[in-house]
Amino acid sequence: MKVRGLTSWPTACLAVLALMLIAPQGGSGGLRAQGQASSRPPGESSQQPSFRANIDIVSMSVTVTDPPGRYVTDLAREQFSVFEDGTKQDIAFFNRTNQPIALSLLIDTSASMEDRMATAQEAAVGFARRLRPQDLGEVIDFDRQVRVIQAFTNDPVALESAIRRTTAGGSTSLYNAVYVSLKELKKVRAKTEQDVRRQAIVVVSDGEDTSSLVSYDQVLDLAKRSETAIYTIGLRSKDEIAAKAFKEADFVLRQLAQETGGRAFFPARIEDLAGVYAQIADELASQYILGYVSTNTNRDGGWRRLALRVDRDGATARSKRGYFGPTGK
Numbered sequence: 602m603k604v605r606g607l608t609s610w611p612t613a614c615l616a617v618l619a620l621m622l623i624a625p626q627g628g629s630g631g632l633r634a635q636g637q638a639s640s641r642p643p644g645e646s647s648q649q650p651s652f653r654a655n656i657d658i659v660s661m662s663v664t665v666t667d668p669p670g671r672y673v674t675d676l677a678r679e680q681f682s683v684f685e686d687g688t689k690q691d692i693a694f695f696n697r698t699n700q701p702i703a704l705s706l707l708i709d710t711s712a713s714m715e716d717r718m719a720t721a722q723e724a725a726v727g728f729a730r731r732l733r734p735q736d737l738g739e740v741i742d743f744d745r746q747v748r749v750i751q752a753f754t755n756d757p758v759a760l761e762s763a764i765r766r767t768t769a770g771g772s773t774s775l776y777n778a779v780y781v782s783l784k785e786l787k788k789v790r791a792k793t794e795q796d797v798r799r800q801a802i803v804v805v806s807d808g809e810d811t812s813s814l815v816s817y818d819q820v821l822d823l824a825k826r827s828e829t830a831i832y833t834i835g836l837r838s839k840d841e842i843a844a845k846a847f848k849e850a851d852f853v854l855r856q857l858a859q860e861t862g863g864r865a866f867f868p869a870r871i872e873d874l875a876g877v878y879a880q881i882a883d884e885l886a887s888q889y890i891l892g893y894v895s896t897n898t899n900r901d902g903g904w905r906r907l908a909l910r911v912d913r914d915g916a917t918a919r920s921k922r923g924y925f926g927p928t929g930k
Contacts, residue, residue, distance in 0.1 A: 725740075747778045
C-alpha cells in the first residue's frame with residue numbers, strides 16, 4: 602500500500618497515518634558492514650509496518666556496543682527498555698533489518714584543506730562505494746559557499762565523480778552546510794513503504810565555522826527536529842588541538858553528533874580518515890529500529906528526553922537524546 606507524506610523512517614513522533622500492522626518485507630538495504638554476522642536475533646520481526654489511523658509513532662535508530670566497542674547485533678525486543686521523561690514505554694515495533702539509507706556526505710573544501718584534499722577524496726570515495734542499490738547518497742561541498750554538487754542518487758559513479766571534483770579554497774561555512782543538508786534530506790519522500798529510509802549526515806571539517814549566515818543554535822534545533830543522525834569528523838593537527846578556537850569547534854561537532862544519535866570522530870592523522878568512514882558504515886549497518894506510542898498525550902510541542910537500557914552485561918545503547926512532541930489536535 603502507499604504511504605503518503607512520509608519522508609523517512611524512523612522519524613520522531615511521526616505524524617503518519619499509522620497503526621502497526623505487519624506486512625511482509627524481503628531482503629535488506631543499507632551500507633555494507635565488514636565482518637558482520639547476518640543472523641536474525643530472537644524476537645525480531647522480519648517485517649515492516651504498514652500504516653493506518655491517526656497515531657503518533659516515536660521511533661529510534663539504536664546502536665549497541667560492548668565494552669571493547671564492538672557492535673552487538675543479536676539482542677531481542679525484550680532486552681530493550683525505553684524511557685520518555687522517566688516513564689517506561691511499551692515497544693510496539695522492533696526491527697534489526699538493515700533499512701535503506703538516505704545519506705548526505707558533506708566535505709569541507711576551505712583553503713586549509715588543500716594539503717589534505719586528495720586523501721580526503723579517496724576516503725570519501727571508498728565510503729560512497731559501500732552504498733547499496735537501495736540507498737541514496739548526495740555530495741555537498743562547502744567553503745564560503747555551500748554547493749550540492751551531486752543530488753541524491755544510487756549511482757556510485759556519479760557520487761565518485763562529484764567527490765573528485767571538489768577543490769579547496771575559501772573560508773568555512775559549516776553551519777550553512779549542515780542546514781542545507783537537512784533541508785535537502787526533507788525532500789527525500791517515500792512513495793511506498795519500501796522507499797522509507799533512515800537519514801544520516803556525515804560531515805568532515807578541519808576548522809571552526811567562520812562565515813555561516815545561520816547560527817549554531819538554529820542548526821542544532823533543526824537537526825533535533827529532523828530526526829537525522831549526524832556523524833562528524835574533525836581533522837586537527839597537533840598545534841590546532843591546543844588552540845581555543847578548535848576546542849570550541851570540537852564541542853560543536855560533538856554536540857551535533859550526541860544530540861542526534863550520531864558519533865563524533867577526531868582522527869589523529871588524515872590517513873586515518875578511511876578507517877573512520879569504515880566505522881561509520883559498519884555502525885549504520887548494525888542498528889536496531891525501535892518504535893512506540895508515547896504515553897504522554899499532551900500536544901504542546903515540548904522537548905521530551907529519551908533514555909535507553911539494554912539487558913546485556915556491559916552493553917551500552919546509543920540513540921537520539923530526545924524529540925519534540927506533537928502539536929495541534
